[in-house]
Amino acid sequence: MHFLALRVGLAASVSAFLTFTADANAQPYPQPGYAQPGYGAPPGYAQPGYGQPPPGYAQPGYGQPPPGGYAQPGYPPYGQQPPYGQQPYPAPALTRGKSDKRGSEEMGFLYGMSIAYGVGTGIWIDALGKISDPGLAVLAPIGFGAAFPIGVYFWDDYDRFHRGVPSSMATGLALGAVEGMAISGLHWQHTGGNALTSKSFQGYSTLTFLAATGGGVGGYFFGEWLHPDPRSLAFIASGSAWGAISGTMLGAGFSTGDWKDAASVVGFVGYNAGIAATGALSTFYVPSYNSLKYMWLGYVAGTALSSVVYFFYIGSDSNPRHGLVANAAGGLAGLGLAAVLAADVKDDGDRRAGSFFKAPFQLGMTPVPPLPGTSMSSSPGGTLISAFGEF
Template sequence: MRAQWLVIALALLVGHGSALAQPRAASPAAHGRWQNDYDRARGLMLDGKFAEAAPLFDGLIARTNDPIERAIARQNAQLCRQWAERGARLHFGKGDLAVAAGDKDRRTSGELASLYISAVVYGLGSGGVVGVYTEPDSAGAGILPSLALAGVSVGGVYILDRQTKLGYGVPQSISTGLSIGLLEGLSWTFWHFSSVNSEDEWSGETIATLIWGAATAGGIIGGVLGHQLGTSPGRAAFLESAARWTGLTAGLALSAIPGDDDQKDDAGFLAGALGLTVGAVGGYFIARTESPSVARARFIDLGGISGGLVAGGLYLSVANDDTDYTPFALTTAAGITTGLALSYYLTRNMDPDAPGAPAASSSLSPTVMPTADGEGMTIGFGGSLR
């Protein structure tokens, strides 16, 4: 869409009362209230709170008989809705004002950097799997394949990004998938070892293949789903956090059930493995509704870490030498849950990070035009929307 527009009279910079020459049917008191509400909506617009400003401008349209006032309110409402949908932000510079919208069809440099880090770790781990199968007889034979595969993984990410133009949130989705897959592989491996006799334990090759395969499958699934369903870095980061914390708290809570140590281990590792999956699914649906940013996901992580440390630390300090695993695990799990819930609530007003259609930046510049009677001037903005 390309809509040319020249003047939004007094939309952002100034009040428009004295510049409008047409008479008003409303009483001075009614118009004063209209002007106050207009100023409030305009303030929200200038603050970049477009979703909040749009309905206020809509309400102003029906409250005035002045055609220019109605046109201004209607135009501002339309702009606010468009900019809110695009995730646009106002940037004030020297002599101009830009309405910049992130390109929601292209990955960000930050999430690509995270994927490169994940690729290095994945490559080193792949080299470890090779070492398990080949049983190298020297340090060089074990280290060099890991370094080579790390380089191959990084090169693969570079080629993938260059050839396919990774979309917004896709690199973070791949990183999230790799992480969740790795944790799933580890959890199921630990559960297996806790639930079988020593003669039935898996071989080193089986363990390495399971963990590597789970991480690989997770990365592929994450990338495909991120590309097909659409996502954002924040949504993917939140999903990873939800999976991790659900698995951890479920594992801690279930490992505290009554019984011997073997039963507790079995229950804890099984609950952790299943909790990862449940948390990932739940995190996906919450993220679709909330569209949290990466920053919000990290603050929620901070809440979980802080809650667990405080609760667990307080228990250890009170119990002193009479510590017992069951109350410690339950207290720590409760602290983590409380910290996550509190940080989730406290960050509810942070800016969202929702996927959106690509949009070019729109530019605005101040305009000054005389009024129809030649006795005043109208100050507004001119530019184009694409």
């Protein structure tokens, strides 16, 4: 009897299991309305089809953000590109060299050059008016020397200069004025070097005034167009000085006749060549002020060290003036060496750490232990040498 009851109970269990399995295969899990609050899904969550959210609950496509995205301020919405001409992400804070604001040191440079330009303008007006009385002659230089920096102040206060514009204007004023004086001096030297007359001084002062004015106007438009780094302009100004000094020494050293004629011509060419060379380099290289300091030290040191050549002229019949060629070559060599060694030197406060010299690649050495199960005599191990960097 007990055995018969066991068989009946077992058959009922199997029948119930098969019935449940058949129903489960016939209807996907979970069924509509199956999920209840507290079972692991929110009210109304389950719907026909396993794993799909109810209408209106989720956006199309699993894992996508809601309309408008989760983007933070300054970032474009998910899946959208920023408008043409805009950055896809905001620029990092405190990024050196990217600010559009002019620096206070730029304005100091422009104030100083505007004072000099104003004084020079007053001298030019005195020359045109042939004013010889000292008390009256100083009025125009003093008046314009004060008016121009005051005008620059109100100009900047009304419409703030962009970054690089003040230093570009100041550099243009300086380079233009030197250009005018160099042309005037070149003409004076090659026309006999006679004493300056009132008429010749009028011409030279007019040429210098026009060249300085053109340099200042050109510097303004150059600054507005390119927004150059002020350090690039200091590099260009330094290049003009290196070219003029080296050219003058080369002309005087190589001359066989009147050394002043050759020195004035080659010095004038070197002045403009220095501007062109450093201007081209500044398009892809911006030295720091510390780098410029070391370049000047290298130039002066090279010129001074090359002066030992004059000891060899003692007791010699050669013209010692030819030693200026060695001075020019030594100065340029010292400049080039300092430029290479100090290329990565950064200014104080620069976020990027620099060094005197950055090797193009680095070497690494790692000891290699002996092979397992071998003796030191049969497999002593060794050293693994690796190189990485730019080749």
